[in-house]
Amino acid sequence: MADVGARCGVSIKTVSRVVNGEAGVSTKTALRIQQMIVELGFQRHEGASLLRSSGRSETVGLIVEDLANPFYSQLAAGIEREVRLRQHLLVSASSERSSEDESQLIEALLARRVTGLIIVPIGAEPTDALRAACLEVPVVCLDRPVSGLDADAVLSDNQGGMRSAVEHLAAHRHERLAFLGDDASIWTAQRRAAAFREAVASLGLPGPIHCELGPWTDSSLADRLVGWTRGRLPVTALVTGNNRVTLSALRAMQDRDLDLGLVGYDDFDLSDVVSPPVTVVHQDPVGLGERAAQQVFSRLSSGRATPMTVVVPTRLVVRGSGRLIAPKGLRAQATH
């Protein structure tokens, strides 16, 4: 900038005005300066500008478990979209399910003076780093809350979604349902399992009610399903707790040749192409991400306030896998 100024015979301040589009520079001078800027390939130094104006860098930080998981990548896409509408950039990082990494990433983002922080937290209890972050910038917990933290939360309507899944299966006269959730350490897995039990109880469905959480491998999960479909009172329909589990369950049903009603939590690519097409509780991850970003900016402009929780409704997308499937013996008789 000093360089540009020198070559144009004007002060550094005038150049600054041009660069920032401020008023008070004659058109002629401005033009000359602009040409010089291009000629010298001048690049404004964001960091230096922040330093004096003591603002925040126009970036929003995002921490998720795994950027490759379609659920999280769609969250990221929604956030990025919303953030960029406001001339900000998204800095995203994977915590890889490690609480330590999570804390380190929070510190790193804070040091880079992000405008806000969106996090899919690993633990239900606040870490020191997370608490510190809340003192500096607006923090939004996405998909899972953290108790006693001064941060907004944007959550899926787990209870409503799970209820719609169970009601759907009950309406198709499934009686013995099972729930298969992801790793027990994940808040949504617990939450959805609880919601499943509530729904089953309130509809008065008969037992035994199977409801288990992971961690699973493809084969341990398949074994569990096989176990549930044997015996005098076999499970007739399954509700899965998220996309990871749904895919694994589909694989198991194919490999072990199981006929089970199915409703998955989370929509996924090809849900309409597998056979039968899978009925799912759709949670609009892009929308969740957008909502979280909006929350950051609204908190930014409205200042401190009591933390609020936004619950984003889900939608049951019926595709057929929820129908009652006749036991094999019966079906064979019917066909012949």
Added chain:
Amino acid sequence: MADVGARCGVSIKTVSRVVNGEAGVSTKTALRIQQMIVELGFQRHEGASLLRSSGRSETVGLIVEDLANPFYSQLAAGIEREVRLRQHLLVSASSERSSEDESQLIEALLARRVTGLIIVPIGAEPTDALRAACLEVPVVCLDRPVSGLDADAVLSDNQGGMRSAVEHLAAHRHERLAFLGDDASIWTAQRRAAAFREAVASLGLPGPIHCELGPWTDSSLADRLVGWTRGRLPVTALVTGNNRVTLSALRAMQDRDLDLGLVGYDDFDLSDVVSPPVTVVHQDPVGLGERAAQQVFSRLSSGRATPMTVVVPTRLVVRGSGRLIAPKGLRAQATH
């Protein structure tokens, strides 16, 4: 930092030493300072530090078309992983297929003094912004090259991958193949179409060879497929140009009840669960991302050099959809 120093009765420089883990501070002083840092909740200001040391912010920029597309999100995940091993953060943004947005994002990333830039470029010709970026930092073109740019490129082995797809179908005695590519404006679509034609020609397969590029809608694509499977010389097998097209083709084959051999370029979730399981050219997007990130850092340490192109091999994953499917009439006879 000045604050911490004042309260400890030491100079700002001493605090700086402690914060940066430099030697030359007595253990006692260091301890006192560290406590004060925690007590005051001191946060180091990355930007200010950069300013004086005139280094680059420890971040790598990534620009893709669409973060929600699993191919790109897996690239991002690979990059993030590799970048974080080196204590950097990833700033990612979606260009949404707009060249103008792409340029703006490049400028924004440059202004933030990223260490390097990884881009899935929209155009095959360099824009001014992209050329400028190459003068400042290492730039890597991922998935698609840009001609005459002083940047490394990391590409999938489109030619080899496509050849393995065509050979596989030919080995299963498919004779009339068709290629369905994504939007014609995308370099890989063109490249894979050309590779398809070469492979078909070199294997001496008879015509007519159908080979078309998008843009497609689900229904225009389905219509095209229906057209190709009619007439005296119907197409018996299809090669698709990327995951988007594969999914759309699968939907079409299901909705319109088409029996076609299929090999898809790009692996995808559930490729093993749909029926028949889809044989694909697997390109390891996470690996591509990692390779690109490595390229940034290797260029950073080795300094300027002639731009190099890294071609990452593909792997044909055979799952069954490449088999020859008997025409409907014949098959019906055989079964009864």
Added chain:
DNA sequence: TTGAAAGCGGTACCAC
């Protein structure tokens, strides 16, 4: 082992 002072590239504030 410690500190003083200059300066990184901008912006704020006020004078001309």
Added chain:
DNA sequence: GTGGTACCGCTTTCAA
């Protein structure tokens, strides 16, 4: 309209 100058928070350099 334009320029001068202090200063943002930190690192560098050199002196104590």
